[in-house]
Amino acid sequence: MKITKVLKFNVIWSRSFWVLFLLLSIYLKAQKTDYLMKCWSRQVSPLENNILNINYSESYNTLEHDLKPWDQTNYNIQGKVWIGKESYSKIDKYSKENKDYNSGIQLSKDKLLFMNYGENKISPVTKEDMYEQFYLSARYSPLFLINYFKEQKVKIDKENENKEFAVYKTTINKSIVKLFIGKKDYLLSKVTVLADDELFGDVLSVFNYKDYFNDKIYYPKNVSIEKINGKLSDEVNISKLSIDTKIPTLLPTPENFTFKESNKVKPETKLEKYNENIYFLELKHTDDRVLIVEFKDFMFVAEAPVNSDNGEAIINEVKKITPNKPIKYFAFGHFHPHYIGGIRSFVHEEANIIYNQYNKDYIDYIVNAPHTINPDRLQIEPKKIKTLELKDKLKISDGNYEMEIYYIGKKSDHTVDYQVYYFPKEKLLFQDDLIWISKNGQPEKAGTRQEGLYRAIKDLNLDVKTVVQSWPVSDYGVKTVIPFDELEKTVNIN
Structure with missing residues (x-):
């Protein structure tokens, strides 16, 4: 009778040990998984030192001087993007009343050149304008932003992670930027940006990445964007993608380039x-x-x-x-x-x-x-x-x-x-x-x-x-x- 009880105890103890061991192993594995690094390895690393070249079409909506509150003015934009680990350039255009309006951006880790629609010279920019492009570039490709998070060694945000996503959070230019990385496929599912708007206050923008394909590098064919807490929405569709060895010079760098002062405007x-x-x-x-x-x-x-x-x-x-x-x-x-x-x-x-x-x-x-x-x-x-x-x-x-x-x-x-x-x-x-x-x-x-x-x-x-x-x-x-x-x-x- 005593031997039977001892055997039962040993069996129960053995099973409990292995259940605890299995749970501990799963926990330790989860703790050791660097989702950001795995995402970087799929969406950035295969590029090596090359540049991703993208052709896209964009349906862009904005609030202008419209008839009713929340009426949207739509622009159909065609453009090209060259994006690497530490660089991002874009040219695009839209047409209105039989006239084309062009713009250009050239961004590196420490410099921004910007030419606005209808302009023929480089616009003055602040350092805050440059940092803003770090996450605005994610409209067309998350590559630059993923690499920035990796270089900054951004830690996982344990308060916001869940079974589906590992969340990484940092602050860029006073804006709170989050990456949502799938725990199963290690691909970036979305980026959220909580920023200040002087009229609307705290506004959330969401970049949703869809239709991933793998051609040496994982890349989403479609990016849907929610703006001003979902009041407006945009759509970006990739029509062509290739890999180049270097980024073209789109905009001439002015002599003695400097950032303009970003001091707050004092009411006069x-x-x-x-x-x-x-x-x-x-x-x-x-x-x-x-x-x-x-x-x-x-x-x-x-x-x-x-x-x-x-x-x-x-x-x-x-x-x-x-x-x-x-x-x-x-x-x-x-x-x-x-x-x-x-x-x-x-x-x-x-x-x-x-x-x-x-x-x-x-x-x-x-x-x-x-x-x-x-x-x-x-x-x-x-x-x-x-x-x-x-x-x-x-x-x-x-x-x-x-x-x-x-x-x-x-x-x-x-x-x-x-x-x-x-x-x-x-x-x-x-x-x-x-x-x-x-x-x-x-x-x-x-x-x-x-x-x-x-x-x-x-x-x-x-x-x-x-x-x-x-x-x-x-x-x-x-x-x-x-x-x-x-x-x-x-x-x-x-």
């Missing part, structure tokens, strides 16, 4: 008092004019270009005019960045944000977006947005002095949410960017935006003597303080 402002109630604040660094209106017990502000820094600069100038009156209202003529960019500063200031049905969701997205990479005041001290809806007309008054805001929308031929500001006492109308009358030469026939504003003024039966424009103030050589009869003449030109 100039305040003009129009009368006892109306002020115009010029932001010279963005070429914008901001409308400030003083009422008996409060202030009104319209337009805040590009980012929260400019919003703060505007608020500081308002407080110089009158430190004790709160900014009760903030409005923007339409949703494009030169007018809405600093909105978060006014949310923090607890101003009532004037919106209409066509831009409310867009406002909410911008106001609620995390800004952890480059925190502004609203990120540091969150506050809830206070809103006031504009339908057709909104009157702002203190019982004595008043102004009116009118929704003109599609009549602007610019955006669906367009609104303008009218001052009955002064017979003055303030608007964003609809009039384009040259300072020099004979006036030309009004364009559709210019005529749209004129028709809106007439339809609303507003008595206007002067129109003041927000943007541009100095650039483009156009008038920004325009007598109404001059606007009318351009509409009546045959």
Whole structure:
């Protein structure tokens, strides 16, 4: 009986030992697996000292001066890429109105040459621009980025890895970059980049690699890109691939090449008092004019270009005019960045944000977006947005002095949410960017935006003597303080 018990114990102990041994072996093997090195061995090492030459087509989408929030402008681009372990060059072009626009990039570990679309000379770049290309090159090939991670000896990110992917994380140019390497095939499945956008805050871009093939080196035929937290998407398709011995010289290196300074732009402002109630604040660094209106017990502000820094600069100038009156209202003529960019500063200031049905969701997205990479005041001290809806007309008054805001929308031929500001006492109308009358030469026939504003003024039966424009103030050589009869003449030109 005792012998039987001993034998059973030995069998159980033996089995347990081998189970523990097997689990320990699997664990140690997993701990020893260098997925980044295995990925590098498949996707970079076979190239040796040669260069991968790629022909591609790209469907590229971007936010421009479109009619509605989140409308996308599409570009169909054709290009060639030469990429190696420590170099990346690209030339491409797109066509518009029977004209070709070309650009070029030439990148090494310590130099970036860049020529933008439509330019014929090298553009000034910062070191931050160079580092940004380290991960932007992954739109067409992850080769350069994989090699960078390997050279930097980036460690596995144990907090984010899972059964499917080994994740490697590092920071490049203040952006958090991750590689997701398949644990079964050791191929790069995707790259994610969490970066700061001055309007949208923390934005995630994802490069997904599909349809891998192996011709001496593993390479994806397709790259799908998600941008701005999935709001936009691009597609890159590889049509031809070959291996070259060296990279061509695409752009001439300027003599005494240096990076430009990357110092943050300091807001440069100039305040003009129009009368006892109306002020115009010029932001010279963005070429914008901001409308400030003083009422008996409060202030009104319209337009805040590009980012929260400019919003703060505007608020500081308002407080110089009158430190004790709160900014009760903030409005923007339409949703494009030169007018809405600093909105978060006014949310923090607890101003009532004037919106209409066509831009409310867009406002909410911008106001609620995390800004952890480059925190502004609203990120540091969150506050809830206070809103006031504009339908057709909104009157702002203190019982004595008043102004009116009118929704003109599609009549602007610019955006669906367009609104303008009218001052009955002064017979003055303030608007964003609809009039384009040259300072020099004979006036030309009004364009559709210019005529749209004129028709809106007439339809609303507003008595206007002067129109003041927000943007541009100095650039483009156009008038920004325009007598109404001059606007009318351009509409009546045959």
